Structure formats: C-alpha cells, structure tokens
Amino acid sequence: MPADRLRPVNAASTAEPRVVVGAAIRAGREILAAARAYPPELAGLWEFPGGKVEPGETEAEALRRECREELGVEIAVGPRACGDLLTGGGRFLLRIYFATLEGGEPRAKEHAELRWLAPEALDSVPWLPGNRPAVEAIRESSVEPR
Numbered sequence: 001m002p003a004d005r006l007r008p009v010n011a012a013s014t015a016e017p018r019v020v021v022g023a024a025i026r027a028g029r030e031i032l033a034a035a036r037a038y039p040p041e042l043a044g045l046w047e048f049p050g051g052k053v054e055p056g057e058t059e060a061e062a063l064r065r066e067c068r069e070e071l072g073v074e075i076a077v078g079p080r081a082c083g084d085l086l087t088g089g090g091r092f093l094l095r096i097y098f099a100t101l102e103g104g105e106p107r108a109k110e111h112a113e114l115r116w117l118a119p120e121a122l123d124s125v126p127w128l129p130g131n132r133p134a135v136e137a138i139r140e141s142s143v144e145p146r
C-alpha cells in the first residue's frame with residue numbers, strides 16, 4: 001500500500017495538542033482579563049494573557065515572555081489555577097497559572113482591551129469557551145473562608 005494511504009485522514013485531529021499557557025494575574029481581589037484583538041473569529045472574546053510554549057522553553061518562561069510581549073510587564077509565576085483544559089477543537093492543552101506583577105503596569109500592546117475583574121465580576125465579559133472551567137476555579141478560589 002502506498003505510504004500516503006496510511007496517513008491519517010485528518011492529521012490535525014490526531015496530532016499531539018500544543019501546550020498554551022495563560023497567566024491569571026492577581027492584584028488584591030482582582031484578576032486581569034484581556035480581550036483578543038485577533039483572529040477575527042476570536043476577536044472580542046476574553047482570555048488570560050499568554051500563548052504557545054516554544055520548544056526548549058519552560059511553561060513559566062513562556063508565561064514571562066508572553067506577558068513582557070503582550071503587556072509590557074514582569075510577572076512572578078505562581079501555582080496552577082486549575083487542571084489541564086483541552087481547547088480549540090483538541091488542538092491546544094491550556095494551562096492557567098496564577099501570577100503576580102513584579103514590574104510595570106499592564107498595557108494592551110496586542111489585546112483590544114484589558115480589565116481588572118473582581119470575583120463577582122468574572123462573568124461580566126464573554127470568555128473564550130475553553131476558559132470557563134478556569135474562570136469557575138478562580139472564582140471558587142477567591143471565596144473568603146468564613
């Protein structure tokens with residue numbers, strides 16, 4: 001049988017998902033949310049600043065690089081906010097980390113808008129659909145013990 005007959009019909013669906021990291025940057029009670037500016041099908045949906053982990057880079061390094069590029073800030077990377085999330089039709093493995101600001105004030109260098117959201121305001125923006133479990137976990141982790 002010719003080799004090309006053995007190739008999966010839909011290579012994208014069988015490829016290993018690419019790891020994407022996002023920073024849930026906390027300041028006091030608030031978390032920084034960012035509205036995507038592109039691509040058109042994602043524009044106006046909200047996410048955590050971040051992006052794809054490049055070969056040879058740790059997840060924390062990728063987060064620090066993306067926050068420098070996208071927001072112009074230095075961050076300290078903290079613990080994971082929730083478990084792995086499969087998004088983008090199985091193309092991405094999304095890992096959200098809590099983070100804090102170490103230097104600079106965030107500016108929207110690549111996003112359409114940035115907003116600091118208190119836990120009770122987390123639902124006030126339309127999140128990327130794959131982010132819902134992370135947003136829920138962050139809200140629950142913000143509930144103050146009685």
Ligand SMILES: Nc1nc2c([nH]c(=O)n2[C@H]2C[C@H](O)[C@@H](COP(=O)(O)OP(=O)(O)OP(=O)(O)O)O2)c(=O)[nH]1
Pocket residue numbers: 020021022046047048049050051052053087088092094128130131
């Ligand atoms: N940065 C980020 N991406 C997310 C989140 N949730 C989610 O589903 N994604 C998806 C959207 C994108 O299709 C995909 C990759 O993210 P990205 O486009 O920001 O990655 P990148 O900065 O490395 O992009 P590029 O250089 O390849 O253009 O991950 C999130 O909270 N933050």
